[in-house]
Ligand SMILES: NC(=O)c1ccc[n+]([C@@H]2O[C@H](COP(=O)([O-])OP(=O)(O)OC[C@H]3O[C@@H](n4cnc5c(N)ncnc54)[C@H](O)[C@@H]3O)[C@@H](O)[C@H]2O)c1
């Protein structure tokens with residue numbers, strides 16, 4: 001199957017294509033793409049070939065059709081409903097970031113165990129009590145769970161998200177979760193971004 | 204030079220090596236590493252060879268020395284002092300996440316333009332007024348700036364961080380910054396993580 005690292009490259013390709021679209025470009029050569037992607041044409045041609053994109057000898061790629069193809073593969077032609085657990089500092093920022101407008105990612109419910117947070121508006125939703133998590137997932141048929149609770153609550157909250165039927169979880173808590181094989185689970189760790197900066201700082 | 208995508212793979216390799224160290228493993232084969240990394244041995248052997256790591260025919264790699272080598276290349280043997288601008292929801296979560304303990308990344312100053320936030324403790328620092336940004340950077344010799352202000356304030360804040368002498372900036376605001384060539388600048392966008400989940404959801 002396709003590895004997450006390949007998928008992340010597809011996201012980067014799409015961002016480049018979007019910038020090129022904004023600049024009004026219709027065709028782009030492999031060299032120009034390679035410069036934007038930060039990847040050699042040898043490598044990305046392989047990735048794009050898997051999506052059925054061969055490019056045209058001597059011309060390159062059609063910007064709009066490549067962008068549309070990438071967008072489709074990244075599931076961005078559909079709406080993905082998300083629930084978030086833990087409306088603290090991080091959770092509030094994340095909920096508001098995705099909580100308005102009509103991109104493919106829609107925040108449909110936020111829950112928290114702190115009574116002080118109930119009723120607080122975050123984007124298009126208001127914080128509901130923690131006990132309503134399961135019914136919120138069933139009612140909205142949310143497919144993605146966002147886990148922004150403290151470390152000590154992470155595993156039990158994850159288990160409940162899985163049992164309530166989400167298909168993927170994005171975990172922000174600094175714990176190695178015991179993962180369900182049925183639920184695609186990823187960790188977010190800002191440290192990876194900082195390590196990238198540190199790599200270049202020490203060269 | 205080394206592309207950020209290569210550097211991000213190094214971060215992933217190090218996380219795997221740390222897990223193997225916790226399991227008490229001393230040697231690991233290319234196959235086992237490939238499974239952990241989610242990358243074919245053909246690809247990661249190339250990455251590791253650039254770091255002078257050749258592996259031992261028939262044996263694989265020495266876990267401790269490989270981890271130490273990766274850690275050194277990722278700059279984690281040094282302390283990197285960071286300043287954060289914008290102690291809102293996201294900024295507070297980030298400041299506290301890095302604001303305690305003694306990892307390689309140390310939060311040394313946080314500033315905000317909102318008088319209500321001044322004096323608020325976040326990890327080992329308290330929020331200072333926005334006007335103190337430059338002197339905070341000079342006094343602490345911070346090398347990394349974290350930008351967690353609203354989109355409309357992002358460019359001017361970035362310009363000021365650059366002028367005050369930081370060497371890298373991690374930008375969380377959803378804007379394409381006009382970047383300084385002298386400052387290594389990266390954007391963080393959670394959407395990339397969600398696109399990864401969406402890719403697998405629509406397959
Ligand atoms: N991945 C990263 O790079 C990164 C960055 C910053 C913070 N974090 C992590 O994100 C998490 C949240 O950080 P924060 O600064 O927002 O913390 P916070 O304390 O501000 O927020 C936690 C929220 O979760 C709620 N909560 C606690 N237990 C709960 C439960 N069982 N069910 C529902 N809600 C519950 C609390 O009431 C609170 O509102 C922490 O685990 C932190 O370590 C990760």
Ligand SMILES: NC(=O)c1ccc[n+]([C@@H]2O[C@H](COP(=O)([O-])OP(=O)(O)OC[C@H]3O[C@@H](n4cnc5c(N)ncnc54)[C@H](O)[C@@H]3O)[C@@H](O)[C@H]2O)c1
Pocket residue numbers: 092093094096097288289290291292293294314315316317320333351352353354356360374375376377391392393394
């Ligand atoms: N990259 C991502 O995935 C992601 C996720 C969530 C939020 N965000 C972005 O992060 C930023 C912060 O989000 P938030 O939810 O914490 O917002 P927020 O409104 O809670 O916090 C912004 C903070 O910046 C301060 N501020 C405003 N102008 C300033 C200036 N000129 N100098 C210093 N401080 C200033 C405010 O007083 C406030 O404390 C926004 O740009 C948001 O879009 C990005």
